[in-house]
Amino acid sequence: MKDKLQAIKDEALAQIEKAVDLDRLNDVRVSFLGKKGQLTSVLKSMKEVAPEERPAFGQLVNEARAQIERVLEETKEKLERQALEHRLKEEVIDVTLPAKKNNVGHRHPNTIAREEVERIFIGMGYEVVEGPEVEYDLYNFEKLNIPANHPAKDEQDTFYVTKDIVLRTQTSPVQARIMEQGKLPIRVIAPGRVFRSDEVDATHSPSFHQIEGLVVDKNITFADLKGTLEQFAKELFGENTKTKFRPHHFPFTEPSAEMDVSCFKCGGKGCRFCKGEGWIEILGCGMVHPHVFEMCGIDPEVYTGFAFGVGLERIALLKYEIDDMRLLYENDARFLKQF
Numbered sequence: 402m403k404d405k406l407q408a409i410k411d412e413a414l415a416q417i418e419k420a421v422d423l424d425r426l427n428d429v430r431v432s433f434l435g436k437k438g439q440l441t442s443v444l445k446s447m448k449e450v451a452p453e454e455r456p457a458f459g460q461l462v463n464e465a466r467a468q469i470e471r472v473l474e475e476t477k478e479k480l481e482r483q484a485l486e487h488r489l490k491e492e493v494i495d496v497t498l499p500a501k502k503n504n505v506g507h508r509h510p511n512t513i514a515r516e517e518v519e520r521i522f523i524g525m526g527y528e529v530v531e532g533p534e535v536e537y538d539l540y541n542f543e544k545l546n547i548p549a550n551h552p553a554k555d556e557q558d559t560f561y562v563t564k565d566i567v568l569r570t571q572t573s574p575v576q577a578r579i580m581e582q583g584k585l586p587i588r589v590i591a592p593g594r595v596f597r598s599d600e601v602d603a604t605h606s607p608s609f610h611q612i613e614g615l616v617v618d619k620n621i622t623f624a625d626l627k628g629t630l631e632q633f634a635k636e637l638f639g640e641n642t643k644t645k646f647r648p649h650h651f652p653f654t655e656p657s658a659e660m661d662v663s664c665f666k667c668g669g670k671g672c673r674f675c676k677g678e679g680w681i682e683i684l685g686c687g688m689v690h691p692h693v694f695e696m697c698g699i700d701p702e703v704y705t706g707f708a709f710g711v712g713l714e715r716i717a718l719l720k721y722e723i724d725d726m727r728l729l730y731e732n733d734a735r736f737l738k739q740f
């Protein structure tokens with residue numbers, strides 16, 4: 402028995418020495434010290450040893466076990482150290498390698514322009530509101546005094562979802578929605594996407610953006626409209642910007658106008674940028690039509706108001722002197738990076 406024990410111990414130590422990694426070392430542990438391991442089986446066959454020799458033999462087994470465990474432990478530490486050193490060597494970081502370029506994105510010129518317009522109007526006490534892009538014909542046209550036979554409702558201009566539902570062709574329906582809520586006075590702007598059945602070219606897109614404005618209160622006059630929009634133009638295009646209001650027609654405002662700003666490139670003298678005009682058309686506006694008030698539940702005898710609509714792309718194109726609207730939608734990073 403003693404010889405057998407000695408042989409097991411020698412074999413265990415030999416195998417430990419040969420173990421090249423931690424897995425292999427663990428296999429050795431299991432095969433000698435595990436439940437079914439060789440050393441354990443020696444203990445189980447204790448009955449073959451004469452009773453008086455059992456204590457001494459038991460002690461020998463324990464010593465053998467302790468020795469194997471100690472060597473196992475030492476070898477384990479050695480192998481772990483080697484593995485760590487190996488990994489450290491493998492994972493060396495070459496600090497002299499050029500760094501990866503960190504591409505940080507930024508806001509789209511349309512977004513910058515929208516936030517600029519929002520900032521100006523928020524500064525004048527306006528609230529920013531939104532309306533749905535898929536809109537009822539009722540809000541997009543009817544309540545804005547655009548009756549059934551109006552040319553703006555032509556299928557050439559409008560994307561119809563059903564007979565009564567359209568992709569909104571303007572942000573003006575938000576006016577009707579806000580007025581209907583009946584919370585007066587009103588001072589809002591409503592930026593958002595609009596849709597028209599247009600072919601894509603340098604100045605047209607089937608989907609673009611507008612910012613609507615609406616003010617309703619007692620004693621609001623055309624002078625308020627002019628003062629507000631003049632201030633807006635100065636903040637957006639510079640202190641020296643002059644404004645000009647030309648009579649126009651919109652079904653939901655009366656009187657209506659279009660506002661031009663003096664060309665901020667040439668100061669009004671006329672240049673390539675303003676096509677020699679000295680003026681650049683910028684928005685539509687007017688006093689809210691009494692009939693629109695009535696359809697939205699507001700008494701036109703008590704309240705008056707003004708409204709305006711600005712094309713957001715137009716602002717972005719002007720501000721950044723971009724000459725083709727398509728560039729705003731192509732999402733070419735080389736273009737967008739410039740703003």
Ligand code: DAH
Binds near residue numbers: 571572684685
């Ligand atoms: N909705 C008009 C358009 O798309 C723009 C506009 C004109 C809006 C006059 C207004 C306004 O609120 O008063 O052409």
